[in-house]
Amino acid sequence: MAGNSIGTIFRLTTFGESHGSAIGGVIDGVPSGAEINIEKIQQQLDRRRPGQSKITTQRKESDTVQIFSGIFENKSTGMPIGFIIQNSDAKSSDYDHLKDTFRPSHADFTYQEKYGHRDHRGGGRSSARETACRVVAGAIAQQILASVGIEIWAYVSSVGEIDCDKPYQELQSTMVDQNIIRCPDQGAANRMIARIEEVRKAGDTVGGTITCVVHSIPAGLGEPVFDKLHADLAKAVMSINAVKGFELGSGFEGSRMLGSEHNDIIDQTKKTTTNHSGGIQGGISNGMDIYFRAAFKPVATLMRDQPSITDAGTQTVVKGKGRHDPCVVPRAVPILESMTAITILDHYLRNKATKVT
Amino acid sequence: MAGNSIGTIFRLTTFGESHGSAIGGVIDGVPSGAEINIEKIQQQLDRRRPGQSKITTQRKESDTVQIFSGIFENKSTGMPIGFIIQNSDAKSSDYDHLKDTFRPSHADFTYQEKYGHRDHRGGGRSSARETACRVVAGAIAQQILASVGIEIWAYVSSVGEIDCDKPYQELQSTMVDQNIIRCPDQGAANRMIARIEEVRKAGDTVGGTITCVVHSIPAGLGEPVFDKLHADLAKAVMSINAVKGFELGSGFEGSRMLGSEHNDIIDQTKKTTTNHSGGIQGGISNGMDIYFRAAFKPVATLMRDQPSITDAGTQTVVKGKGRHDPCVVPRAVPILESMTAITILDHYLRNKATKVT
Amino acid sequence: MAGNSIGTIFRLTTFGESHGSAIGGVIDGVPSGAEINIEKIQQQLDRRRPGQSKITTQRKESDTVQIFSGIFENKSTGMPIGFIIQNSDAKSSDYDHLKDTFRPSHADFTYQEKYGHRDHRGGGRSSARETACRVVAGAIAQQILASVGIEIWAYVSSVGEIDCDKPYQELQSTMVDQNIIRCPDQGAANRMIARIEEVRKAGDTVGGTITCVVHSIPAGLGEPVFDKLHADLAKAVMSINAVKGFELGSGFEGSRMLGSEHNDIIDQTKKTTTNHSGGIQGGISNGMDIYFRAAFKPVATLMRDQPSITDAGTQTVVKGKGRHDPCVVPRAVPILESMTAITILDHYLRNKATKVT
């Protein structure tokens, strides 16, 4: 109800502010007896953490996960997994100049209106720092899904106006981490990185998109009507900070097509010859690849002066200070994979209740 | 869990197949003492019903709602509202030729895989007929929201490659129903209608987009982290049949922008001078208009032959028969308004729990 | 949230007031492919309906269930089951004298305080008439559970101070309906019936208890901590009108015992030699019989004058009028079975998510 949980059977609840002592969460509904490799969780956290390259924020946080329960001898016990990540490099004083100011396109104003106060130190609960907890749960979900053959990967498909023109079928998941922007097309990656450096030097930021792919998903996942698989994916993805759009399969481009172009013909192997549907029909997976794309707005914190107002309503200038990302997409790749894994595993478990025996 | 409910406090649960005796639902969490005009519910249903114009399916259904409970002397009692809509014009025999065939880009195959059977008669539960129940709940939610000043309207913003180029600020909600396509820009509307007629004559179908606007929403609605207002809107909208994409405010175009262009500067009236955010920041409404766009794929049922396979896996041809929409968007306008109203009212009620007194 | 739904996977939502046109509901999460015999649903409704014997209310209602969806050729389709029961014998005028009066120990006052109005005609939503919808869902759940061997039965174990002294192990489920009080011990049944007749003639009412038994339940149902199987059973049972107490296994008597008396020793067949635990340990079924007892208060409507106050706060007298039950327990037997079946089936389905494969 208060919005800090996601999932129905496999369910993550998170807590923590960017400048408190720790963030953390509880993962409930983890099936028992699944192999969980804690190092692999840390590897996903490391893909998200600040300070990993020259095109991300220079804040240093190790983002080390500490697990209290629910895993024993590298296996899930079926009990909830409680965990925290200590906040190590929180320089609250970096934010002192913002105490009475509403930063443009941040959550300062809306939190103030809703709760009667706000946490000016890095955004408090509205900070993207909270997404580290999603990565913990997502990395666990990805391991469980991998044990039944389901694979999830994501990559940066555009930065500003620079697109990766190749479709995902021509790209390789193993190439994603070969460069710091996480685009498996090295030519596009180079252009994207150059663009981010340019923008960063100008004290500006830039948006981008990420494409996510799910392979080897069985047919039958997803519920009709309101909890269609792509409706739940859309919610999970749109809940990530800075995401402004979601499209499945043919997406917005599909709205410009004719039915005779768009329909996916089924062949004798029960596969479709095209996949404009993006692997989901009537809200339920059909066994083809699921793929979708998320749009991220440019980061709102600039290294430039911006006009704004104070709590008291007087005009002021927000100074560009602190350590921030010029573009959020490279660090958001594991977050998108995580939200996808959480959603797919939840539906995998939900689907088990469809029949009595 | 089984996907037939939406909302947390204001909550709709629906039932019914396109070719059963009736569809219907229960609306729970309706606050007591709200004025409910049943004629206005019927008016919204009439905007959705088949056979309303030459560019919609020629099936005739009156879609008359019958309410059993929860409304007394035109006021909500706080008790759940149970209702049905009788199915009147169900020609099941129209579908006999499809009994053993998987129609391309329909839910036939996925339902068969999930449930071990499927309803070939008009798609059963996967039929868009189910959305009539959403309109009943949405029309009630719209009336309750209107009583606190919140207005919701939607319009067709593109059909295939024909766009309504004007932004919503230059359009008038009162003009939406002035034409059968429900685009308040009459020039664009004429081109859209002509395009649909062309497509229909070719036995084909075409996609489109709908834009939805929420005026006069108070700041503070939406929950942080997972139940961000736009995440719940995305889910609600993506759960509508044929929707493939959702974008809030600047949306996908925003991903191509710089932060210095995209940020919405707050002026001394606490309004923003631009509204790329689409009225939501950090998942919470900021008091500006909320606006978003949904992409609809072309209807999958064509009046043409299409190759497919039978249940047994042998090749077959799906004949183009029956009465179907060449383009879904004009009838989807009230559905989009309804899902928006359900979501906004739910968050309006949720927000009341934010403080003790 | 508004309290008209129960269950998580197998989930019933009900609507309707005692003096509206119909009551009804939606049953979601019904697994697909289960045999559903509609006559058996009606048989359970007939055990609950008014006017079935001289010791129940003389109101006549056929309580015929009309099902709209979710069942096809006597099998569940996996889609939600929507249904109504028409209200046939509603004599609203019987209640005219109560329009401005709070009846003692009814919900008149509390509904007025909560909703700003109330339905004086038979209690509206607070009427026990609503339990007919529970019986529809319960009868379906009982059939599905029976298909996996789980049997549920209940019987009247006391009326006022008259107890059925035999434990359930010495009674037979087939004997429950051999008499109108539904106590399988004929000697006790005769005394109970005589007592109710006596009380009825005096214009009074009397309370009682019902015992419920679940046979052949597999070990492993129930969730640790908050959703213990008996915690969910307690909620389901306590939600039935007039229930004031619930006890599992040894219950209140168990609180007077020593651990050395109370512990259930496990033998080599993995059965326990005693069953003070009532078939549940740590919130999870252990494969032994589950048994529990519910206490029902005497019906609040008397055929006698009672002092009370009007809405305006002036003193008045509530006249004893209308057609009411002198004792609720014989008609409550199928309701208790139903709430038990709903809860057990829900946990049966929940348990399927405990493991990945």
Added chain:
Amino acid sequence: MAGNSIGTIFRLTTFGESHGSAIGGVIDGVPSGAEINIEKIQQQLDRRRPGQSKITTQRKESDTVQIFSGIFENKSTGMPIGFIIQNSDAKSSDYDHLKDTFRPSHADFTYQEKYGHRDHRGGGRSSARETACRVVAGAIAQQILASVGIEIWAYVSSVGEIDCDKPYQELQSTMVDQNIIRCPDQGAANRMIARIEEVRKAGDTVGGTITCVVHSIPAGLGEPVFDKLHADLAKAVMSINAVKGFELGSGFEGSRMLGSEHNDIIDQTKKTTTNHSGGIQGGISNGMDIYFRAAFKPVATLMRDQPSITDAGTQTVVKGKGRHDPCVVPRAVPILESMTAITILDHYLRNKATKVT
């Protein structure tokens, strides 16, 4: 779904095993701006902790709560409260002799059946240690409720066959902690303590009951039909380890009464002259005191030999070893208060959604 959460708006999710490094939880839906005194939380934890008197287990645990988020300068921020309690005195080796044995009337067998393994060290997740997390949330809920005038207290009303004969109206909440058994009737308390000492010396254990009272609750809390206030209280209380029974107001005794004795007559002040209803009518509070009683079975761990079986199914003897409570009720008093506070606050917040404005 997996049972580790309770509440709808005010919602607690817990994690942790008795012999892991820590237990903890997340409290979501805390309204913003409420005064929270962390010392008072610790005081309630101290009332629950082991080793507090000669009649409780001699295990020493400080049970110090560590809060990570959601409270700032002694006020709730509206953000989720994450917390842990370190496990300090876990002597896992105490349990080595139990590794392959099912202890009688414990959850060993049922966890093994459900999850394919179990935690023999103090019961793991099924240990009453988990209830410390409930006390953290309950103590916060009690403080918020106190700020709107609602008071909750509980006391031991029986130990084995020794009853506190006085009704709660003749007892004082300030006297509860005047003795180690937490019975405000000193005469009864002395007899209870003597009985526990006797039982303890015999290596045995004994059950008991606790009565809980809620004062100054407004009329209107609770939802009709399934989420009746007492149904949710019953679930919350029955979810506490060792609870076997729950009764509201007149309870089981009420089932033996006549309607003419049991009905609560409303006087001109809108109070009832008796309160057999226990403050709840039709599932909704009527403004009178709520009171109920919970039955606790005797602790299953004895300091005596008991026969049982091993995992392999061979007969064995469970030795009486370790440090355990001879009677659970004195330490359970704050747990019962906590579950009550969690439930009442949740319904207090739910009730705010009943009207639009």
